[in-house]
Amino acid sequence: MSIKKICVVVTARPSYSRIKTALTAIKNHPELELQLVIAGSALLGRYGNAVDFIENDGFKIDEKVFMVLEGENPTSMAKTTGLGVMELANVFYRLQPDAVVTIADRFETIATSIAASYQNIPLIHIQGGEVTGNIDEKVRHANTKLADLHLVASQDAKERVLKMGENPATVFNTGCPSIDLASEIKQNPNLDFDPIEKYGGVGADVNWKEEGYIVVMQHPVTTEYASARKDVEQTLQAVHELGIPTFWFWPNVDAGSDGTSNGIRTFREIKKPENIHFFKNMEPKDFLKLLINSKCLIGNSSAGIRECSYLGVPVVNIGSRQNRRQRGNNVLNSSYDKNEIIKAIENRISSKNITSSTIYGDGKSGDRIADILAKTPLSFHKTITY
Amino acid sequence: MSIKKICVVVTARPSYSRIKTALTAIKNHPELELQLVIAGSALLGRYGNAVDFIENDGFKIDEKVFMVLEGENPTSMAKTTGLGVMELANVFYRLQPDAVVTIADRFETIATSIAASYQNIPLIHIQGGEVTGNIDEKVRHANTKLADLHLVASQDAKERVLKMGENPATVFNTGCPSIDLASEIKQNPNLDFDPIEKYGGVGADVNWKEEGYIVVMQHPVTTEYASARKDVEQTLQAVHELGIPTFWFWPNVDAGSDGTSNGIRTFREIKKPENIHFFKNMEPKDFLKLLINSKCLIGNSSAGIRECSYLGVPVVNIGSRQNRRQRGNNVLNSSYDKNEIIKAIENRISSKNITSSTIYGDGKSGDRIADILAKTPLSFHKTITY
Amino acid sequence: MSIKKICVVVTARPSYSRIKTALTAIKNHPELELQLVIAGSALLGRYGNAVDFIENDGFKIDEKVFMVLEGENPTSMAKTTGLGVMELANVFYRLQPDAVVTIADRFETIATSIAASYQNIPLIHIQGGEVTGNIDEKVRHANTKLADLHLVASQDAKERVLKMGENPATVFNTGCPSIDLASEIKQNPNLDFDPIEKYGGVGADVNWKEEGYIVVMQHPVTTEYASARKDVEQTLQAVHELGIPTFWFWPNVDAGSDGTSNGIRTFREIKKPENIHFFKNMEPKDFLKLLINSKCLIGNSSAGIRECSYLGVPVVNIGSRQNRRQRGNNVLNSSYDKNEIIKAIENRISSKNITSSTIYGDGKSGDRIADILAKTPLSFHKTITY
Amino acid sequence: MSIKKICVVVTARPSYSRIKTALTAIKNHPELELQLVIAGSALLGRYGNAVDFIENDGFKIDEKVFMVLEGENPTSMAKTTGLGVMELANVFYRLQPDAVVTIADRFETIATSIAASYQNIPLIHIQGGEVTGNIDEKVRHANTKLADLHLVASQDAKERVLKMGENPATVFNTGCPSIDLASEIKQNPNLDFDPIEKYGGVGADVNWKEEGYIVVMQHPVTTEYASARKDVEQTLQAVHELGIPTFWFWPNVDAGSDGTSNGIRTFREIKKPENIHFFKNMEPKDFLKLLINSKCLIGNSSAGIRECSYLGVPVVNIGSRQNRRQRGNNVLNSSYDKNEIIKAIENRISSKNITSSTIYGDGKSGDRIADILAKTPLSFHKTITY
Numbered sequence A, B, C, D: 001m002s003i004k005k006i007c008v009v010v011t012a013r014p015s016y017s018r019i020k021t022a023l024t025a026i027k028n029h030p031e032l033e034l035q036l037v038i039a040g041s042a043l044l045g046r047y048g049n050a051v052d053f054i055e056n057d058g059f060k061i062d063e064k065v066f067m068v069l070e071g072e073n074p075t076s077m078a079k080t081t082g083l084g085v086m087e088l089a090n091v092f093y094r095l096q097p098d099a100v101v102t103i104a105d106r107f108e109t110i111a112t113s114i115a116a117s118y119q120n121i122p123l124i125h126i127q128g129g130e131v132t133g134n135i136d137e138k139v140r141h142a143n144t145k146l147a148d149l150h151l152v153a154s155q156d157a158k159e160r161v162l163k164m165g166e167n168p169a170t171v172f173n174t175g176c177p178s179i180d181l182a183s184e185i186k187q188n189p190n191l192d193f194d195p196i197e198k199y200g201g202v203g204a205d206v207n208w209k210e211e212g213y214i215v216v217m218q219h220p221v222t223t224e225y226a227s228a229r230k231d232v233e234q235t236l237q238a239v240h241e242l243g244i245p246t247f248w249f250w251p252n253v254d255a256g257s258d259g260t261s262n263g264i265r266t267f268r269e270i271k272k273p274e275n276i277h278f279f280k281n282m283e284p285k286d287f288l289k290l291l292i293n294s295k296c297l298i299g300n301s302s303a304g305i306r307e308c309s310y311l312g313v314p315v316v317n318i319g320s321r322q323n324r325r326q327r328g329n330n331v332l333n334s335s336y337d338k339n340e341i342i343k344a345i346e347n348r349i350s351s352k353n354i355t356s357s358t359i360y361g362d363g364k365s366g367d368r369i370a371d372i373l374a375k376t377p378l379s380f381h382k383t384i385t386y
Helices: A013-017 A020-028 A050-056 A074-095 A109-117 A134-146 A155-163 A177-186 A195-199 A222-242 A257-271 A284-292 A307-311 A338-350 A365-375 B013-017 B020-028 B050-056 B074-095 B109-117 B134-146 B155-163 B177-186 B195-199 B222-242 B257-271 B284-292 B307-311 B338-350 B365-375 C013-017 C020-028 C050-056 C074-095 C109-117 C134-146 C155-163 C177-186 C195-199 C222-242 C257-271 C284-292 C307-311 C338-350 C365-375 D013-017 D020-028 D050-056 D074-095 D109-117 D134-146 D155-163 D177-186 D195-199 D222-242 D257-271 D284-292 D307-311 D338-350 D365-375
Strands: A004-010 A032-039 A063-065 A099-103 A123-126 A149-152 A171-173 A214-217 A246-249 A276-279 A297-299 A315-318 A331-334 B004-010 B032-039 B063-065 B099-103 B123-126 B149-152 B171-173 B214-217 B246-249 B276-279 B297-299 B315-318 B331-334 C004-010 C032-039 C063-065 C099-103 C123-126 C149-152 C171-173 C214-217 C246-249 C276-279 C297-299 C315-318 C331-334 D004-010 D032-039 D063-065 D099-103 D123-126 D149-152 D171-173 D214-217 D246-249 D276-279 D297-299 D315-318 D331-334
Touching: A004 A020, A004 A074, A004 A365, A013 A050, A013 A284, A020 A032, A020 A177, A020 A365, A032 A050, A032 A074, A032 A365, A063 A074, A063 D074, A074 A109, A074 B074, A074 B109, A074 D063, A074 D074, A099 A109, A109 A123, A109 A134, A109 B074, A109 B134, A123 A134, A134 B109, A134 B134, A149 A155, A149 A365, A155 A171, A177 A284, A177 A307, A177 A365, A195 A276, A195 A284, A214 A222, A222 A257, A222 A276, A222 A297, A222 A338, A257 A276, A284 A307, A315 A338, A331 A338, B004 B020, B004 B074, B004 B365, B013 B050, B013 B284, B020 B032, B020 B177, B020 B365, B032 B050, B032 B074, B032 B365, B063 B074, B063 C074, B074 B109, B074 C063, B074 C074, B099 B109, B109 B123, B109 B134, B123 B134, B149 B155, B149 B365, B155 B171, B177 B284, B177 B307, B177 B365, B195 B276, B195 B284, B214 B222, B222 B257, B222 B276, B222 B297, B222 B338, B257 B276, B284 B307, B315 B338, B331 B338, C004 C020, C004 C074, C004 C365, C013 C050, C013 C284, C020 C032, C020 C177, C020 C365, C032 C050, C032 C074, C032 C365, C063 C074, C074 C109, C074 D074, C074 D109, C099 C109, C109 C123, C109 C134, C109 D074, C109 D134, C123 C134, C134 D109, C134 D134, C149 C155, C149 C365, C155 C171, C177 C284, C177 C307, C177 C365, C195 C276, C195 C284, C214 C222, C222 C257, C222 C276, C222 C297, C222 C338, C257 C276, C284 C307, C315 C338, C331 C338, D004 D020, D004 D074, D004 D365, D013 D050, D013 D284, D020 D032, D020 D177, D020 D365, D032 D050, D032 D074, D032 D365, D063 D074, D074 D109, D099 D109, D109 D123, D109 D134, D123 D134, D149 D155, D149 D365, D155 D171, D177 D284, D177 D307, D177 D365, D195 D276, D195 D284, D214 D222, D222 D257, D222 D276, D222 D297, D222 D338, D257 D276, D284 D307, D315 D338, D331 D338
Parallel strands: A004 A032, A004 A099, A032 A063, A099 A123, A123 A149, A149 A171, A214 A246, A214 A297, A246 A276, A297 A315, A315 A331, B004 B032, B004 B099, B032 B063, B099 B123, B123 B149, B149 B171, B214 B246, B214 B297, B246 B276, B297 B315, B315 B331, C004 C032, C004 C099, C032 C063, C099 C123, C123 C149, C149 C171, C214 C246, C214 C297, C246 C276, C297 C315, C315 C331, D004 D032, D004 D099, D032 D063, D099 D123, D123 D149, D149 D171, D214 D246, D214 D297, D246 D276, D297 D315, D315 D331
Antiparallel strands: none
């Protein structure tokens, strides 16, 4: 029995949550060896030092790849991706994996896909087949066309990948590993820490213990770069007016990052909102505990679509970022309009009908992924099915 | 009426033939402005100095992009692509085109696609939707998923692009501009030059005038890198044994280039084949005249599938490179086996039933492409249709 | 008479102050044509958007080069430099200048030097020959050895460049263009704006109008990366204890940037110092007016050594960054020790003997530089003189 | 006792000969650990596959770095260097050496210097302080200014490095390791192999056994790129006219490489010179045996200045490439003129006064270098001495 070397490339904080239990399952599987590459914004303090969480979780990192170009326009996104291809080509040449895993649809994930497939290394794409819009949409489906094995997170996604012409023998609905964490937390949902005490952050010392709280996480939508600042201001004003204690998370790296971040920073300096506390980051488990105990999640994070649907947490989903992704009855959409956002939050907070859903997994995705990797023959040749 | 700036990126000699008449039509169209970027191996003497032909044809080049890494393995293909993304991102940032055109499926064409789509520039993909195999297959379909407008070369290709989930309003069967050249030549097919006199080259001074001749063009198939040398030797031996005067063209750049090239070089030094003359390159028109007057084309060039089907030239297509591409009755397939190749050539040379076909175009593709570019609204947003 | 195209590459905010009057003089000189390239941190909002000041000053920018890699260690400094070489090679290939100007000794300036000299373009180095220590020291002298013409800022520097083996016909003491600005301001030194009103910034609304103020600008010293945070805390505590109204400027980009910046940010959040106001940036002229009206400049900025010596402003120079640079009697050195810093500030504020000096120029450097560029024959061949 | 990790970067075939015995001595030294990085043209078949010789010599290679850009102009030299900085920054980050060794003055050696010094790794420069001209001259002295320890090959070079302001405690005349090999061969100088039989090559089967032979090695001089072809043709004609059996070596990688190579290739095709046999490469020991038994070495190789001075082999040194390098009485200079080259060769072949010299070493350089590396304290801080 030969051991397959599976090289997983994590390029950002949110990607780690989406793969963590699969990393553990790969590491522990007798027929697999985990090669872990941490790259891009996952290495950067400005985006929450995901690398520290990963090391604290006991993973050995085989390579670190610095590849993020600073900048305030989409050009730097493109150049970061190009640099990523060059760097990751080196990494795979050195590590000689039997397969490479690329995760979901962030812009830089295509760098992993190219560096692997061009070197004739079987490419495994996690969480293809979903629908959103914007550049993520293009990247996700391009990753599908470069990949040899598809481990998707929902039945809906599986059907879409098959329609695109992928061989049915290479498409598996594993569910999303992020639901594994959610499942674990759901069995023990106590908020057993004080968020401000444990994570510091900046802003008001909000009275969340008595009044409860909402959570906000709003990322810039890259193809609407110029309006990132205006968009986030609507949410800031809505949340400020409502006056409910709020935990707000800074956005992760993207071309519009400074638009959104600057919007938040300026609002904070000028309005000094007395009901909002800001965090840079939180350990995934703590973040899930925070969500499960919250009144509502607001913004455009995919956690609202995935983890929250499983956890049954109400969500106000703003704008086009999660577009046509399949969702549970916990989600209410809103445009970038202060008043609509306020109404949507009030609706969600008072709703009685929100239930839990297993659209995105049943809590066993990590093990399922490792098993499929061990059992499925890997190839780097493919041809469209029609 | 505003003028649309259309930026076309040509990265290799064969891509130029596939786009030339469209370049002329764009240049001459009153509503379009041509921005021409020459990149990659199209700039290199080792691969035939396509740039010189392009300038001789009267095109003004807006940017030259040196991006080809030397090397003897697929790692350099990947790194060339990454470097291409970085360089082309700069180029598009500077030229600010209204749309970017990427051509077909060579490995580095995805660099154009990423650099444009990540900067929110509408991306036009020429000649998607075909089927081959190998890395070209992955690159072509990934280009489709990154592109906003699809100008394909056959009905078959159009249906495939639609099945992949592209919006029907963005998919047009224009035929292939390479057929425009072929159509021109077909109307005046005299071989009005002496190939050896005009192009030099090396090897035997073959007696083609009296005996007729065959043409060989065999490229390395990148995912079978190691065997490139062995494969080309079978063809060399077959052609040598047959003893028919032969014009052989060196392969273009690819990871296996040195395998194939070394195979040819060594065979030449050792066997000094008295019936083979070797060329580096030929002007596209002269090449078509050479084909139309030949007994047969041998190898794996796409010219065998496209131009030769229109011209009605017999073709022996070797190996998997053109795999499932639609073809006329002029083509006979062969494996990499000397004896099978010999038999296939004999069959083709003596066949009486070879007819001309318009599968890949009717000779008016260039104008059709320019018209569509002028009339179709350009966008950089899209969502899969299912 | 042919016009010489002089391409100047500005990679950071402070470099712009050091070259501005020369840019104007080149632009206005009948025998010269200015090609202006803005690169690196000069393009980034995080580092003060130097590009905006440059455009406001009426300069046309020929190329913008995004090349700064994010990161928290010296690796990203090296990679930024490598990327700079690649990008600037393209830029010079396109602009075809008759000479390229690289400024001083920041780490990325060697990218300009390599991209020009390797392409056989005469290289002009501004402000070589000084002595500091750290990586700047290595970069500055390596720039000298790559350069063909040396325009230095002091007699001391001229002698040092000659000793290194440069041809005397290629070494000129022009003084520093930053003194040209200082000279202009000195003739009209009124603080004719309210800094907080005009530039915003964050922190306390200090009572500078009645009590006067000091200015702090402390950059990380890259080879002591780990201690950047500790070092800046000593200065913060010293300034806080003294209680004098203080205008503090954030540091510019460097590998230790986040160490210093985080030190400042944390101190601010925790101590909320009531006597410190923080600025990101200021127009060069306003900055000079601020200095000339201040009680003292504290930190390790080269403005303390250059402009302040000409303006006669007292300076406390902390640590090794300005090391062995020639200086006037306005400067008092201090180690990174809170108590020593306090004593040094008190000494400077009460000193009666501080005079003005022309070590670094007489206010006419810009014109002098343009004249030399116009009159000196340019070559890209050189040989060491011994 | 802690072991020092010494990372040596070899970027080209000729650099390997200049460091080989030092590599062995470092590998065998109890206080040192060798980290070997092979990069650039040393990895490429077109330039003689130095990597194969290195592995055959029993060295373990820690990293291979593909970084050579194809191209026909100096732009690709600059871009290769920039890419080298980026790649080598990664390599040193991963290997964490205690010191990095950069060799001599090829254009890409500055990439090693920057990647090491910017990451605060002590940099050791081998063979600085010599004088030539052209871009090598600039690169060599820039390397000196970036380096912390200088191991030079002659007394002359040592004095020059000191004059440039380096600390005397960091400058050592070790001689050149290439002389160690030469010394070994000199003790057993029999030509114990048939060059054509062992190395193949192309061209005439010259009668060297009876008539004796000369050796030619002529590299392009990069700052005279356009004339590389013209220059080499003069040498080709001279050697052809003389009619003496000749072993000619193809040039190594450089911007003009294709100029020189094409000149040779074309001359070969057209003239089919019956007295010249061409080699791509030869093992260093065999090359030295070939030299010691030859009538004369012609061209601009540094082997003519170094190894041949020690071996007492007559040399005709053409053009400016070796310019002001110290040399023995074996060398006669010539311009790029056929007739002058012919006269010079005739002079050398008939000269009676050529003696051996130890200017560049006594045969013990390798061990001396390892000892100094083990005993000298390593630092990455330095300041010019004046």
